[in-house]
Amino acid sequence: MGDILALAGSNLLSPIILSFALGLAAALARSDLSVPEAAAKAMSIYLLFAIGFKGGAAVADHGVDANLILSLFAGVLLSFALPLVAFALLRGLTQLGPIDAAAIAAHYGSISIVTFVAASSVLTAQGMEFEGYMVAVAASMEAPAIVSALWLATRGPAGRKVESGLWQEILLNGSIVLLVGAFLIGLITGPRGLEDLAPFIISPWKGVLCLFLLDMGLVAGRGLRNARGILTPALLGFGILMPLVGASLGLATGLALGLIPGGVAMMMVLAASASYIAVPAAMRVALPEANPAISLTLSLGITFPFNLVLGIPLYIAIARTMTGAP
Amino acid sequence: MGDILALAGSNLLSPIILSFALGLAAALARSDLSVPEAAAKAMSIYLLFAIGFKGGAAVADHGVDANLILSLFAGVLLSFALPLVAFALLRGLTQLGPIDAAAIAAHYGSISIVTFVAASSVLTAQGMEFEGYMVAVAASMEAPAIVSALWLATRGPAGRKVESGLWQEILLNGSIVLLVGAFLIGLITGPRGLEDLAPFIISPWKGVLCLFLLDMGLVAGRGLRNARGILTPALLGFGILMPLVGASLGLATGLALGLIPGGVAMMMVLAASASYIAVPAAMRVALPEANPAISLTLSLGITFPFNLVLGIPLYIAIARTMTGAP
Amino acid sequence: MGDILALAGSNLLSPIILSFALGLAAALARSDLSVPEAAAKAMSIYLLFAIGFKGGAAVADHGVDANLILSLFAGVLLSFALPLVAFALLRGLTQLGPIDAAAIAAHYGSISIVTFVAASSVLTAQGMEFEGYMVAVAASMEAPAIVSALWLATRGPAGRKVESGLWQEILLNGSIVLLVGAFLIGLITGPRGLEDLAPFIISPWKGVLCLFLLDMGLVAGRGLRNARGILTPALLGFGILMPLVGASLGLATGLALGLIPGGVAMMMVLAASASYIAVPAAMRVALPEANPAISLTLSLGITFPFNLVLGIPLYIAIARTMTGAP
Amino acid sequence: MQTHKAKRVEIIIEAPMERRLTDALLGAGVTGFTTLPVMGGSGRSGQWTREGQVGRAGMLAVVCLIRPERLDGLLEAAFAVVERHIGVVSVTDCDVLRAERF
Amino acid sequence: MQTHKAKRVEIIIEAPMERRLTDALLGAGVTGFTTLPVMGGSGRSGQWTREGQVGRAGMLAVVCLIRPERLDGLLEAAFAVVERHIGVVSVTDCDVLRAERF
Amino acid sequence: MQTHKAKRVEIIIEAPMERRLTDALLGAGVTGFTTLPVMGGSGRSGQWTREGQVGRAGMLAVVCLIRPERLDGLLEAAFAVVERHIGVVSVTDCDVLRAERF
Numbered sequence A, B, C: 001m002g003d004i005l006a007l008a009g010s011n012l013l014s015p016i017i018l019s020f021a022l023g024l025a026a027a028l029a030r031s032d033l034s035v036p037e038a039a040a041k042a043m044s045i046y047l048l049f050a051i052g053f054k055g056g057a058a059v060a061d062h063g064v065d066a067n068l069i070l071s072l073f074a075g076v077l078l079s080f081a082l083p084l085v086a087f088a089l090l091r092g093l094t095q096l097g098p099i100d101a102a103a104i105a106a107h108y109g110s111i112s113i114v115t116f117v118a119a120s121s122v123l124t125a126q127g128m129e130f131e132g133y134m135v136a137v138a139a140s141m142e143a144p145a146i147v148s149a150l151w152l153a154t155r156g157p158a159g160r161k162v163e164s165g166l167w168q169e170i171l172l173n174g175s176i177v178l179l180v181g182a183f184l185i186g187l188i189t190g191p192r193g194l195e196d197l198a199p200f201i202i203s204p205w206k207g208v209l210c211l212f213l214l215d216m217g218l219v220a221g222r223g224l225r226n227a228r229g230i231l232t233p234a235l236l237g238f239g240i241l242m243p244l245v246g247a248s249l250g251l252a253t254g255l256a257l258g259l260i261p262g263g264v265a266m267m268m269v270l271a272a273s274a275s276y277i278a279v280p281a282a283m284r285v286a287l288p289e290a291n292p293a294i295s296l297t298l299s300l301g302i303t304f305p306f307n308l309v310l311g312i313p314l315y316i317a318i319a320r321t322m323t324g325a326p
Numbered sequence D, E, F: 001m002q003t004h005k006a007k008r009v010e011i012i013i014e015a016p017m018e019r020r021l022t023d024a025l026l027g028a029g030v031t032g033f034t035t036l037p038v039m040g041g042s043g044r045s046g047q048w049t050r051e052g053q054v055g056r057a058g059m060l061a062v063v064c065l066i067r068p069e070r071l072d073g074l075l076e077a078a079f080a081v082v083e084r085h086i087g088v089v090s091v092t093d094c095d096v097l098r099a100e101r102f
C-alpha cells in the first residue's frame, strides 16, 4: 500500500502528468492556450508510429512468443465482453437510455493508446518490461467493442441494420492501420531498424508525450467546461468504477495468459482505458442519436485522468503482487 | 569595443541569425516560401515549454534565490514604466495620435520571448549563466505594459472604461500560462525531470529555433513589404532608440538587483524587446482604432532584428563590463 | 548483379521504404489514415533545411571543389535537355497531345528532392560519400526543365507568350529558396554550425524521413485510386523507362565531371527523379489545359516508388561499377 | 458579363459523414462540390471547437453550385445522409459564370 | 423537398474578437452558428495573410442561419461587438431544410 | 438595422493562381476580399483533397462583397484570370451593414 502511494506520488509529480494538469487547469480557467489541430494530429501520429515500431522491434528481438496469438485472441474477446459489462452497469446505475448507454459502452470496451503509452513510460522508468506484442493486442482491442455496442443498441424490435461500409471503416481506421503498420515495420527491420530510428522514436519521445498530454488536458478541460450539467454523480461514479472493473478483467486475462508482470499491468491498462479517437467517430456514424458530449467527457475528462494519475500505478502494483514479482 | 564587434560578428554568422536573414530576404524578394501557421504555433509552444522548463529546473537546482520575488517585482514595475517612456518618445518624435502611440507603447513595455530565447542561446554559447527565474521575470513582464498603455489611451475626457473580461484574458494569455506552467513543472520535477526531457527540450532546441526564426523572418519581411509608406524615418528611429532606452533601464534594474552578469544581460534584453504575440491581440480588442500594421512592423520588422543582430551582443558586453565580469 | 539484388533487398526492407509502402497500402485500401497538410509541409521544410545545410557544411569542410561551378552548369544543361527527351518519348509512345506531353516532360526534367534525400540515406548507410555541392546541383536542376517544357508547348503557331511574372515565381519557388538558403547557411557556419545543429538535423533525420514517406505513400495511393483509367500501359511504361533514360544521361554527366562514386550515383538519381512539388504548381499557372492528374500520378505514383525501391540501389551499383569503386 | 441562374447549396455536416455525403452526391450525379474546413460552432447539441482535436471530430461545410432544375435531386440525396445527423442545409439563389461547367 | 425561408448572416471579424461575438450571439438567443477559418484578405486596413503567424491574428468567418423574424436581434447583438472593429457583415436570403432546427 | 444592397461574389480558384487573382482584383479597384481555405472537392477534373499535400496544390475560395454597380468590373477582372483555369464563380444578392466600408 505504501508502495502504491509512493509510486502514485512520484507518478503524480512526473512531467507527463504535470503537463496534463497544466492543460486541464488552463482550459478550466478559460485561458486561450491551445495546440493547433495539425500539431496534435502530428504528435499522435508520431506516438502511434513510435510505440508500434518499438513493439515490433521487441518481438523481432525476443522471438515470436507462443503466447502472441493467444494474447491477441484474448484481447479481442475482452474487447467484445467489456461493453456488455459497461452497458449493464450504466443501465443499472444511471438513467441513460439504451442508445446512449451502448455508445458509452463502446468507448470503454475499446482502448486509449495514450494511456498505454503513458503506462509504458512508467514501466520503463521502473525498469519493468512488457511483451512487445502488447502493442498488437492494443490494436486488436480497438474495434471489437464497437461490434458489441452496436449489437446492444440495435437488438430491439426497432433495431436497424448497421450499414455495410461501416465495418471496413472501423477496421481500417487510421490509428489501427498506423499502429499495426508500425508494428510490422519494427518486426521486419528489428533491433537494427530500431537503432537507426532511436534518436527519433526513443530519445525525444517523453518530451513529445508531455506536449501531447498538455493538449489532452486542454481538450479534456474544454470538454468538462462545456459539459456542466451533463455529468451526474452516477455517471461520474461509472467513470471511476468501470476502469477498475475493466482492470480486474484485464488482470484475470493477463494472469491466465501467463504474461510477465509488465505485460499483466499493460493488459489491465488496456482493459481499464476508454477510447476517445476511433470510437467517437464510429459512434457518430452508427449511433447519431447518442449524445457525443457524454461519452467523450466521461472517457477523456474522468477516466483518462483517473487512469493516468491513480490507475496506472495501482495496476502496476497489483500486477506485481499477483505475479509475485519482487 | 573590439570585443563587442567580434561578438556581434560571430553572432551575425550564427545559423540562428542567418535563418532569420534567409526568411527576411525570401519574403522581401516575394518568394512563396512559407511556414504553415500550425507549424509556427507548434514551434512557439515547443520553445515556450522548453525555456520555461529549463528555467524552473535551474531554480530547483540552485535553490530559490532570495532575489526571486524582488526580481519579479522589479520586472512588473519595469513593464509598467516602459510604456510611459515609449509613449513620451513617440509623442515627441512622431506625428502619431495618442491611441496609436499607446498601442505601440504597450508592445515595447511588454517582452519578446524569442528575443529572450535567442539571447539565452548566445549566453550559453559563451558559457555565461543567468538566473533560472529570469523566465518567470519574463512572464511577469508580459502584461503590466498593457495596463499602462490602456491608461495612457483612455485617460482623456473621451476615455472609455476598459471592458472587464479583458484583464482575465490578458493574464491568462496562452503564452503566459505556458511559460509559467512549464516553469513550475521544471521547478517541481527539477534536474531529474530535465534529464528525462533533455533529448527533447535541450538537444534539438537550437535547430527548432533556426526554423522558427526562418518563419519570423518571413513574417517580418511580409510585414515590411506591406508597410511601405507606414514607416516614417521618425518611427524607424524610435524602433532603434527605444530598445536602447529600455536596455538602459533594464541595466539599472539588473544592477540594483545584484543579478549575475548573464542575468543583467537578460534583464536588458527583456526591457529592450517588444512583444509581437500577446500584446497585438490585446490591442485589437482594447484599442481597435489603433493601426496594427504600425506596431507590428516596428516591433517585428525593426526592433526584433536590431536586438537579434546588434542588441544582444551589445547588451551582453555592457552587462559584462558593468558587473566587472571577466 | 547479386550485389544489386542484395542491396535492393536490404533497401526494400528499410524502415523508409516500408513506411512508404504502409502509406501506399493504407490509401489503396481506403483507410482514413492521413497526415495533416501542415505537418507534411513542416516535414518537407525540415528535410530541405537539413539536406541543404549538410551539403553546405560539407563544402565548407572539404573546400570548394573546382568542379562546383562545372557541376552546376552541367545540372542546368541536363535539366534543360531532359524534357526534350521525355517529350519525344511521350509523343512516340502515347496518344497525349503536345500540352500534356510538355507538362509531363517538365516534371521529369526537374528533380524530386525526397528521392535525393532517400538516396543520401542509402549512400550513408553504405559508407559512401558524395560531393556536398550536389545539393546545389539539385537546386539548380529544379527550374530549367520548366523553361524547355514551356518552349515545347508554346512553340507552335498557336503559341502564347509566357506571362512575365512566372519566371520570377519559378526561380523564387519556396523549395529552391530554402534549399539554396540552407546550403549557404551551412557553407557559412561550416562544421561548427553543423555540430551545433546536429541533434536536430542529423540524429532524428531518418525518423522524420520515415513519416514523410508515409505521407508520400498516402498521397501517391490516393492519386492512384483517383486515377484509374488515366494510366494507360504506354504511360506506365514511360514512368519506368524515363527514369532509366534520365539515369543514363546522369551517369554520362557524372562520369564526364569526374565525380566520386557517390556523386555519380546522385547525379543519376537527380536525372532519374521527377518533380512533384514545384513543377506541378508552375504547370497549373502556365499550362492550365494540361491534366494535372496524369503528371502527378506518373511522377508520384509510378516513378517515385520505382526509384525508391529499385532505381536507387541500381544507380548506386552502376555508379560503383563505372567508376571502378570497390 | 453573361451569367446564369443557379443554386448555391451549403451543407454543414459532421466530419465522419463526409465520405457518405460526397458518395451520395456523386451517386445522384452531382459531380461538382467544394469542401471547406470548419473551426467550431454551436447548435442544439452544444458548442465545440476543432482546437487540439485528434480524432475525425467536428463539422465540415460542403458547398455545391447547381442548375436550379437539379436542386431537388441533390437535396434528396443529401437529406438521406444527414437525416439522422446533426447539421444544417441551406439553399441560396445565385448567378454563375460559365454555365457550361455545371 | 420542403424548405423554409431563412437568412444567412456571414460575419467576418477579427480573431481576437471571436469569443466576444459568440458570447453576444448566445446572449441574444442565437445558439446556432458555425465558425470558418480565413487564410487572408484585404480591406481598407491593408492586406494580410495567416501564413506563419504565431499570435491570435487575422480574421474569422462566422456563418449563422436564422429565421427571418430573428434577424434584427442578431444584427444588433453582432453590431454591438463589431461596431468599433474592422470586418464586414452580410445577409443573404436562403431556404433551409429541417426548419425545426432553427 | 440599416442595411444596403450589395453583391457577394465567391470565386473558387486554383491555389497557384491566388496572387494573380488578388492582384487583378486590386488592379480593378476591388480592395476588399477575404480568402478561405478549401479542404477538397470534386469537379469535371476529378476529386481531390488537400490532406498531406506538400506543394501549393488544391483550390481556394475568395469571397468579395461589393456594391452592385461595381460588380461588372470585378467579374471582368476575375474572369480574365480564371478564364483558362478550372474553378467556379458565383454571385449572390446580399445586404450589408456599414455600407460606407465598401
Ligand SMILES: Nc1ncnc2c1ncn2[C@@H]1O[C@H](COP(=O)(O)O)[C@@H](O)[C@H]1O
Binding pocket: D012, D040, D041, D042, D043, D044, D045, D046, D047, D048, D059, D085, D086, D087, D088, E031, E032, E033, E034, E035, E063, E064, E065, E066, E101, E102
Ligand atoms: N443556425 C445555424 N447556423 C449555422 N450553423 C449551425 C446552425 N445550427 C447548427 N449549426 C452547425 O451545426 C452544428 C450542429 O448543430 P446542432 O445539430 O444544432 O447541434 C453546430 O455545431 C454548428 O456548427
Ligand SMILES: Nc1ncnc2c1ncn2[C@@H]1O[C@H](COP(=O)(O)O)[C@@H](O)[C@H]1O
Binding pocket: E012, E040, E041, E042, E043, E044, E045, E046, E047, E048, E059, E085, E086, E087, E088, F031, F032, F033, F034, F035, F063, F064, F065, F066, F101, F102
Ligand atoms: N468587401 C469585402 N469583401 C470581403 N471581405 C472584406 C471586404 N472588406 C473587408 N473584408 C475583410 O475584412 C478585413 C478587414 O477589412 P477592413 O476593415 O476594410 O480593413 C479584410 O482584411 C478582409 O478580410
Ligand SMILES: Nc1ncnc2c1ncn2[C@@H]1O[C@H](COP(=O)(O)O)[C@@H](O)[C@H]1O
Binding pocket: D031, D032, D033, D034, D035, D063, D064, D065, D066, D101, D102, F012, F040, F041, F042, F043, F044, F045, F046, F047, F048, F059, F085, F086, F087, F088
Ligand atoms: N458545381 C460546383 N460547386 C462547387 N464547387 C465546384 C463545382 N464545380 C467545381 N467546383 C470546384 O472547383 C474545382 C475544379 O472544378 P472543375 O474545373 O470542374 O474540375 C473542384 O475540385 C471543386 O473544388
Ligand code: NA
Binding pocket: A082, A107, A108, A109, A110, A111, A112, A246, A270, A271, A272, A273, A274, A275
Ligand atoms: Na477498455
Ligand code: NA
Binding pocket: B082, B107, B108, B109, B110, B111, B112, B246, B270, B271, B272, B273, B274, B275
Ligand atoms: Na520591453
Ligand code: NA
Binding pocket: C082, C107, C108, C109, C110, C111, C112, C246, C270, C271, C272, C273, C274, C275
Ligand atoms: Na529528373
